Amino acid sequence: MLDRPHLLLDCDPGIDDGFAIFCALRFGNLDAVTTVSGNVSIENTTRNTLWLLELFGSEVPVHRGADRPLRVAPVVADDIHGASGFGDRPVPVTTRQPEATSAAQAILEYSNGGGATIVATGPLTNIAHAIEADPTVVERIEHLYWMGGAASTGNVTTHAEFNAWCDPDAAAVVLESGMALTMFDLDLTRQVRMGQREIELLRAAGTEIGEIFADALDFYKREIDLGVIEHPMHDPCAVLGFLRPDHFTFRASNIVCSTTDGDERGRTVVGFDDENLPHYLAVTANDKEVIELILMAILDTDNNQ
Ligand code: RIB
Ligand code: CA
Numbered sequence: 001m002l003d004r005p006h007l008l009l010d011c012d013p014g015i016d017d018g019f020a021i022f023c024a025l026r027f028g029n030l031d032a033v034t035t036v037s038g039n040v041s042i043e044n045t046t047r048n049t050l051w052l053l054e055l056f057g058s059e060v061p062v063h064r065g066a067d068r069p070l071r072v073a074p075v076v077a078d079d080i081h082g083a084s085g086f087g088d089r090p091v092p093v094t095t096r097q098p099e100a101t102s103a104a105q106a107i108l109e110y111s112n113g114g115g116a117t118i119v120a121t122g123p124l125t126n127i128a129h130a131i132e133a134d135p136t137v138v139e140r141i142e143h144l145y146w147m148g149g150a151a152s153t154g155n156v157t158t159h160a161e162f163n164a165w166c167d168p169d170a171a172a173v174v175l176e177s178g179m180a181l182t183m184f185d186l187d188l189t190r191q192v193r194m195g196q197r198e199i200e201l202l203r204a205a206g207t208e209i210g211e212i213f214a215d216a217l218d219f220y221k222r223e224i225d226l227g228v229i230e231h232p233m234h235d236p237c238a239v240l241g242f243l244r245p246d247h248f249t250f251r252a253s254n255i256v257c258s259t260t261d262g263d264e265r266g267r268t269v270v271g272f273d274d275e276n277l278p279h280y281l282a283v284t285a286n287d288k289e290v291i292e293l294i295l296m297a298i299l300d301t302d303n304n305q
Contacts, residue, residue, distance in 0.1 A: 004029045005117065005243055008110045010065070010103065011235070012038030012122030013048040015081050015216045019294055020121050020147075020235035021052050022213075025060070026297035027243045032110055034063045034103035038122040038166050039077045040085035042067040045122075048085045050094040055209055059096075065103025066125040069167035072261075077162060080220070087219030089212070104129035111140035119145045119242055121235035123163050128170035131177050138179045146174075147238035149185040149255065149268035151281065157263060161186050164257055165266030171257040175279070182280040183255055184238045185268065188248075191285045192237055195221055195230030198295060205299045213298045236294045237285060244293060247286040252277035 006029040011017040017039070024030040033053070035046040046064045053060055068074040084091045101109065107130040110116050118141055120127060127144065130137050148163035148171065156165040164171045174181065194217060202214035220231045241248050254271040258264040270281055 006031050007117045007119050007242060008032045008034065008107065009239070010034045010036060010107070010118060010120040010122065010126050011049065012036050012040070012045045013052060014039035014045065014085055014122070014235070015087060015220045016233055016235040017121050018048070018052050018086060018216060019213070019233060019298065020239045021049070022056060022297040023236045023239040023243070023294060024119065025056050025058055026300070027240070027293070030058070030060050032061050032063065032106055034065050034106055034126050035098075036065045036103065036122045036126050037067050037074055038163065039081045041076065044085045044091070046098055047093055048091050050096055050098065051091050054094050054096065055212065062098045063101055063103045063106035064098040066129060069123060069125055070128060070169040070173070072167065072169070075166055082219055087216040089215060104133055108134055108137055111137050114140045115142045116140060117143050117145070117242060119238050121147045121238055123167035124148070124170040124174045125167045128173040131173055135177070138177045141179055144174070144179050144181045145184065145238045145242045146181060147184045147189065147235050149183050149257070151185050151187050151268065151270040153186065154267070155186060156266070159264065160266030161268070164268050168257055168259045168266040171266070171268070172259050175255055175257055178278065180278070182241065182250060182282060183268070184234075184241055184282045186232070186234070188282045188285060189232045189234040189237045192233045192287045192290050193230035194233050194291060194294070198291065201295060202298060207299070210299060233291070233294060237282070237290065240290055240293055241282050247289050248282050249284045250280045251283050253279050253281040255279045255281065
């Protein structure tokens with residue numbers, strides 16, 4: 001395989017997480033996947049991850065992670081992702097099981113040699129547990145790319161995006177840790193929207209995988225029928241922002257996450273004017289090119305990219 005960049009993916013599949021997993025497999029060297037509760041329960045996000053990897057024909061190790069946030073009560077987004085977490089498709093249980101090592105332990109071991117890259121597309125609970133277990137991990141993770149946050153308008157509350165809102169304390173732990181981080185927030189991911197055109201292209205491939213992802217996008221699209229024309233492909237943006245950064249622009253920033261309960265819960269406030277700008281915010285995406293890469297990842301039209 002081409003010497004593609006290596007990564008660990010922490011995720012909560014979740015329909016857009018499924019697209020992200022395929023992008024990581026197709027364009028990167030995916031070394032491990034860790035799962036977290038978020039869109040659906042930890043049982044379902046872990047089962048969905050194993051099934052998606054099996055669909056791709058991948059034996060990448062999977063490590064089961066947190067079944068609840070650090071402090072607040074667990075929630076799910078099964079209204080968006082379906083009861084199974086992948087639309088209204090029943091997801092089969094694979095013969096392969098997750099590894100014995102937990103997600104947080106796997107993250108610590110993966111970063112042992114330093115220079116590790118992690119992409120996170122769910123709540124940051126596992127990363128926060130790893131930092132709490134061994135704060136030196138912050139220096140050994142070279143960069144964290146996170147789909148989360150909302151510099152302007154949220155998707156759970158006026159201010160808060162789901163991954164930040166689901167576990168605001170974990171987001172605060174990671175953002176305050178000093179870890180090098182790039183955030184792909186809703187203002188970015190809302191630039192990359194898929195809908196009927198992509199559903200038809202996926203179906204036209206005539207493959208089982210194309211059909212599965214077309215069905216999933218069609219289910220995801222159902223939320224679009226509530227007045228939104230297409231659906232943002234949140235999680236693939238974080239994976240492709242690492243693997244294909246030339247399709248994005250970034251700005252140095254300082255990002256904080258509110259851990260107060262009520263209206264401010266999970267609100268991410270992005271500053272650009274401080275002397276101290278430890279984070280990056282992804283600000284623009286070449287949406288057409290990114291969408292074509294996502295389709296390529298599912299349809300395997302050219303896996304020598
Ligand atoms: O707000 C969008 C994010 O929340 C995405 O990662 C989606 O999968 C859900 O986890
Ligand atoms: Ca997700």
